[in-house]
Amino acid sequence: MNGRGVTLLAALLLFASPSVLANNPENGSTKELREAHTYTVTSAPIEPLHLEEPKLPDLSGYTVEAVNAKIDRSKPGSVTIRRMVQQDPLKQFIGGDNRLAEWVRRQRGMPQAIFVEGGYVNLADLAKKVPKQYLSETAEGVYLARLPIVVAHGATLHIDGKTRDLRLSQEGGSFLVNDGKLFVVDSRITAWREADNGPATFRKPREFRPFLLSWGGTETYIAGSVITSFGYDESKSYGVSISQYTPNMTKQMGREEPTGWIIDSEFIDMWYGFYCYETDDFVVKGSTYRDNIVYGIDPHDRSHRLIIAENTVHGTKKKHGIIVSREVNDSWIFNNKSYDNQLSGIVIDRNSVNNLVAWNEVHGNRSDGITIYESSNNLLWGNRVIDNARHGIRLRNSVNIRLYENLSAGNGLIGVYGHTKDLSDTDRDIDLDPFDTKVSMIVVGGQLAGNGSSPLAIDSPLSVELYRVDMLMPSKASGISFSGILGERQEEILDLLVRQRKAVLIDPVESQAELQD
Incomplete structure (x- = not known):
């Protein structure tokens, strides 16, 4: 002994x-x-205590190449601009006087959004189809959006490596809502404060900052990209969020749970680095979450079969690094x-x-x-x-x-x-x-x-x-x-x-x- x-x-x-x-x-x-x-x-007895070393999911298939292979470019999409009211993907953000007033104030009129519909659109093509006061290329591969961008059900938006930075204007009230398929590959998206000519860094919890939300029935793929300064303390506006619709809307729309991958990417100065709600089979792999405000990675209510692997999470300022x-x-x-x-x-x-x-x-x-x-x-x-x-x-x-x-x-x-x-x-x-x-x-x-x-x-x-x-x-x-x-x-x-x-x-x-x- x-x-x-x-x-x-x-x-x-x-x-x-x-x-x-x-x-x-x-x-x-x-x-x-x-x-x-x-x-x-x-x-x-010792025998019941014996467990084989757990088998882990195979991560070898979660690559940038695999993401690119998922993109269907066969059917070109279209682009329109119309009012935000009475649009299912935007009801969360215009319900009640307070939320609607946010965009009325920022747009100085009845709020509008850019809609991608019907098929595949990449960001460079999107910019060509929208008036420059709403979406403009300010330098080679650098775009400034002053309206929300909505990917409609059945449509695909592709933000590829030719986009060095998509800047979502804080002053203009810009944000991204995915109701179809969204691909962000080898690129960057930044919440942008035009007054500072720089990122919309965190100042206080309830101050609007641009965000990304993907709804029920969607697929979201972020690979080899950087997302900075998203989100604030308002429902579904936390940063990068993947969420089923509300129970009533889910019954009405019949959507499956959302899914997707986030791989080999970086998230900085987010209210929540990642949040999901009633999301199935989502993968968060090989990414860095640093200096975020409340949580780094935060899967929530009734989400199942998630893979959270090989990530680095550090410097979360208020609460936990990773929480489910x-x-x-x-x-x-x-x-x-x-x-x-x-x-x-x-x-x-x-x-x-x-x-x-x-x-x-x-x-x-x-x-x-x-x-x-x-x-x-x-x-x-x-x-x-x-x-x-x-x-x-x-x-x-x-x-x-x-x-x-x-x-x-x-x-x-x-x-x-x-x-x-x-x-x-x-x-x-x-x-x-x-x-x-x-x-x-x-x-x-x-x-x-x-x-x-x-x-x-x-x-x-x-x-x-x-x-x-x-x-x-x-x-x-x-x-x-x-x-x-x-x-x-x-x-x-x-x-x-x-x-x-x-x-x-x-x-x-x-x-x-x-x-x-």
Whole structure:
């Protein structure tokens, strides 16, 4: 037996004592803590804990060449200018006096938009068909748009490498809405502040900035491109957004969920770098999201089978680097780098289940590394979670979280921390986002090393299973206490886990009694 492992494990801990948990701000006051259970410690069968290394989606087909192959140029499209009112793709932006007034003020009259219809149009051709006061080429390959541009259902707009920069005027109220197919390849789109002759950099949340939105039934492909300074704090105007129509309009229009790819591109100074809603099979790969305002990558409500892979997300100023929230299920988040974000590096939130979070590098974030909120049945595999300000990996109100072969090291508080919290008195909509104050996890392999207070702690678990976990000294010895209820079983735990090298099951007596009933 490895003497080093025995010495360190015996000196450290498996769980924080009730006093440590009570003083942790994640738990609120001690009144929020559950009544202490009596736990049993037994050896668990090893075979059910065995998992094959997860198979990842093949990314080799997501290339610029594959995007170009999707473009159908066979049918030329047409271009018209007409009023924004009574146009289905624009109802979101003219509903109510306030939103309509935005464009009336900017256009100084009844607002209009440029519509691409009927087939394929590239941007250079589009500019030739529109009066120069609305869309002009200001230098070779540089275009300034002063009206919204709408790609109608059945049409294709192609912004190709001949476009060095499409500048959407902030003063003119320009933005892009895709209701058909949009291709942005080897190009650049910039929200443009004409008064400064430069990008419409962020100043305040509610100030209009140009944006891109793709609706239900659409395809959007952005490859090898740069998008800068999009979005503001208004619905569907966040930056680059992919969204199904509202429920009523979806029934009326019969559109499938939108889809597409974003590959090998860069997004800077966006309100949200990427947002989606009821979107299926979308791919965000190999892209950089830097210095964005609220989120880097933010898939949302009922989006499924997403691939978020090989991206670099850093410098998010208000919240998280990568977050999936509210029933974002059956998705893959792997080989990303998420660092130096204001809150967590990666978050799985609000009943998002059956997701794989694997081989990500998450470091230097100002809150947790990886956070799981009210989202059960997720697998975290082979992540490197290092030097985050709070916990390395944190689970709240989530069960059947499987942690395999992860490294959580040098984080400010706990390497892996599980807890419950009653959210009833918050502003949470319980009907929309239900939760159970239950937590359970399986930790197999990996290393928990040099974290600020302890390698692992959990508050009132339904169960915990541990096997082959290397837990090393915390940076603050005073943060560990191996006393309290689980302290009474310390010798049994260490004997099973270290000397006998067996799996350990820590289970409340109540749950075992329930199994016998």
